Amino acid sequence: MxxxxxxxAGFAAAPISLWRRAxxxxxxxxxxxxxxxxxxxxxxxxxxxxxxxxxxxxxAFLTQIPKPPxxxxxxxxxxxxxxxxxxxxxxxxxxPLGIGAGIYLSExxxxxxxxxxxxxxxxxxxxxxxxxxxxxxxGLVVLSQGHFSxxxxxxxxxxxxxxxxxxxxxxxxxxxxxxxREAAYGLGVSRWRTALSITLRTxxxxxxxxxxxxxxxVAGETAPLLFxxxxxxxxxxxxxxxxxxxxxxIFTYAISPFDEWHRQAxxxxxxxxxxxxxxxxxxxxxxxxGMLKGAN
Amino acid sequence: xxxxxxxxxxxxxxIVYELITKSSLSWHAFGWKFFFRSEWDPVNDQYGALPFxxxxxxxxxxxxxxAVPLAVGVAVFITEMSPRWLRGxxxxxxxxxxxxxxxxxxxxxxxxxxxxxxxxxxxxxxKYLGWTGMFEGPPYGIGMLAAGIILAIMVVPIISSITRExxxxxxxxxxxxxxxxxxxxxxxxxxxxxxxxxxxxxxGVILGLGRALGExxxxxxxxxxxxxxxxxxxxxxxxxxSVIANEFSEATGDLYLSALVEVGLAxxxxxxxxxxxxxxxxxxxxxxxxxxSHA
Numbered sequence: 001m002x003x004x005x006x007x008x009a010g011f012a013a014a015p016i017s018l019w020r021r022a023x024x025x026x027x028x029x030x031x032x033x034x035x036x037x038x039x040x041x042x043x044x045x046x047x048x049x050x051x052x053x054x055x056x057x058x059x060a061f062l063t064q065i066p067k068p069p070x071x072x073x074x075x076x077x078x079x080x081x082x083x084x085x086x087x088x089x090x091x092x093x094x095x096p097l098g099i100g101a102g103i104y105l106s107e108x109x110x111x112x113x114x115x116x117x118x119x120x121x122x123x124x125x126x127x128x129x130x131x132x133x134x135x136x137x138x139g140l141v142v143l144s145q146g147h148f149s150x151x152x153x154x155x156x157x158x159x160x161x162x163x164x165x166x167x168x169x170x171x172x173x174x175x176x177x178x179x180x181r182e183a184a185y186g187l188g189v190s191r192w193r194t195a196l197s198i199t200l201r202t203x204x205x206x207x208x209x210x211x212x213x214x215x216x217x218v219a220g221e222t223a224p225l226l227f228x229x230x231x232x233x234x235x236x237x238x239x240x241x242x243x244x245x246x247x248x249x250i251f252t253y254a255i256s257p258f259d260e261w262h263r264q265a266x267x268x269x270x271x272x273x274x275x276x277x278x279x280x281x282x283x284x285x286x287x288x289x290g291m292l293k294g295a296n
Numbered sequence: 297x298x299x300x301x302x303x304x305x306x307x308x309x310x311i312v313y314e315l316i317t318k319s320s321l322s323w324h325a326f327g328w329k330f331f332f333r334s335e336w337d338p339v340n341d342q343y344g345a346l347p348f349x350x351x352x353x354x355x356x357x358x359x360x361x362x363a364v365p366l367a368v369g370v371a372v373f374i375t376e377m378s379p380r381w382l383r384g385x386x387x388x389x390x391x392x393x394x395x396x397x398x399x400x401x402x403x404x405x406x407x408x409x410x411x412x413x414x415x416x417x418x419x420x421x422x423k424y425l426g427w428t429g430m431f432e433g434p435p436y437g438i439g440m441l442a443a444g445i446i447l448a449i450m451v452v453p454i455i456s457s458i459t460r461e462x463x464x465x466x467x468x469x470x471x472x473x474x475x476x477x478x479x480x481x482x483x484x485x486x487x488x489x490x491x492x493x494x495x496x497x498x499x500g501v502i503l504g505l506g507r508a509l510g511e512x513x514x515x516x517x518x519x520x521x522x523x524x525x526x527x528x529x530x531x532x533x534x535x536x537x538s539v540i541a542n543e544f545s546e547a548t549g550d551l552y553l554s555a556l557v558e559v560g561l562a563x564x565x566x567x568x569x570x571x572x573x574x575x576x577x578x579x580x581x582x583x584x585x586x587x588x589s590h591a
Contacts, residue, residue, distance in 0.1 A: 016478070016480060020480050020483070021480065023480070023482055024480040024481055024482040024483070027482040027485075028377060028481070028482070030369060031369045031370075031372050031373040031377055032373060032377075033369070034365065034366045034367075034368075034369025034370050034373065035369070035370050035373050035374075035386065037366055038366055038367075038370050038390060038393070038452055038456075039389060039390075041393075041449045042389060042390075042392065042393050044404070044408065045396060045400070045401070045404050048404055048407070048408055049400070049404075052407075096300075097300055097303055097304075098300075099300075100297050100299070100300025100301075100303075101297075101300040101301050101303065101304045103297050103300070104297040104298055104300055104301035105301065107297070108297060108298065108301075109301060114301075115301075117305070118301045118304050118305060121304050121305050121308050122304050123571070123575060124308060124568055124571065124572070125304065125307060125308055127506055127510075127567055127568065127570075127571035128308075128311065128510075128564060128567065128568070129509070129510025129511070129512065129537060129563060129564070129567055130510070130512065131510065131512045131537045131540050131541055131560070131563075132311065132315070132510070132560050132563065132564045133311070134540075134544075135314070135315065135318075135540065135544070135557060135560045136310065136311050136314045136315070138544070139314040139318055140310070140314065148545075159307055162303075162304060162307065163304070166304060192297065195297065216395060219397070220396075220397020220398070220399060220400065221397065221398075222397070222398060222399040222512075222513045223398070223512035223513055223537070223541055226541055226544070226545060227544045227545040230545065247397060247399050250399050250400070250403060251399050251402070251513060251517070254399075254402065254403045254406055254407075254517060255406070255517060262407070265403055266403070269399075269400045269403050272397065272400065273396065273397075273400060276395055276396075276397065277392070277395065280392075280395050284388070
């Protein structure tokens, strides 16, 4: 049928109008522009951190405690140690709890209504603003103890770690093939024993990834520590005493009127970001070695 | 294991319990009016949360207005336009933005962003857009505008990573079909991808909103912390999260503390609702049930 053939020829030859082509280029340009605009602050933040921070990091900064305002020198040694201390307290509570809940979700609660409820609750907990967690830890620990403490800071951060660890542990355990569990059951191993010694062990590196991610997430948290750990200008290793933290120190120094403190705030921020980025980087490295597709 | 599972449930229960019991004093004193009164006067024990509610909403909306086009643009570029070798690197870099702690954004904003705004951006805005009333008054640098911009930088990675996820979930045939009809790339993205992914993108935007509403440190450091309601974006403001951050440890009276906890309770409920809506929207796209297109 010649008529239809003509019709098709005409259709195929219809040029894409100038307007449509221009629109296409314009949008491509806009998308590239958006990428540039988003990368700009990232570059600026890292650039300034290195530029301003590196000059202020020296031996004294890493080994001394803060000097009174106005005096030069001093450092953040107690804040760096305090951050590590609070993170250890938080991990000692948050990690077992999170892993346990993750095991429950993947090994016992799969598909059950209660399991779904817990999964949903973990997601809700993940979205709770950190400052609210601070209020709760204040009510739980600070009020009952009567003063600010390292323990209260640890509790606040632990609450924030739980949902992240729970969800990644669950995801990692689900990657373990069912046959591995069945093999264990076949040998007469009980269910909880299988979960702990077989399934969890197989997924160890994935679970560690989740823990590291949670760690990186709470390491820089400031808001929940404001009225729990509170900060301290001196050394403290007691659970029930106020403790300095790197993030708190950065905050205090940044809003202070002293140039010397501003310099130290940049230095502290550089150390904090190096800690966080290296742990995220380590996670990426482990994740890219295969097995852990769902890690991020 | 079951106990650990329960503990997750218990934690959320605990949060709700703590917030409700600790705020009851203020609730009994002011009732619903608490959220419509604009005086915040610890000396005379008079508390109203309106300036904080206003500041939280305005700064978050401002952040979304800036962040959404950028985040969607980045996601479109990464999933549809970027050469393959650049894709992974770009995705990683935008996610790196999410790993920077809030307090470091605040530090950077105080010493870099605020002076920039004060010297260049605000005088320019005042000159050309001053007539709208939104950009007038002395250019302090610090204020609602600075808070909105820093929040935008912080929510871009969340919105763009969700947008990327839902765009990747759109079947490849969809794209091929639209291209086969003679569409340009942009027309393919618009009608074939964005239209199908729009519920999920909306979910990502709302998730970003949830994050912006509860963000504390960076905002506290640049918003100016003054409980006022001003039309101009140059004026200092205050948000719900930052009033808690600034005043909680110094709150002396029982009613004062209780009022702060009530602000926290309101913030908690709003973020929970926002997050649940967002989750549901993202699920409709990524969990197999395609969003209905009303073409």
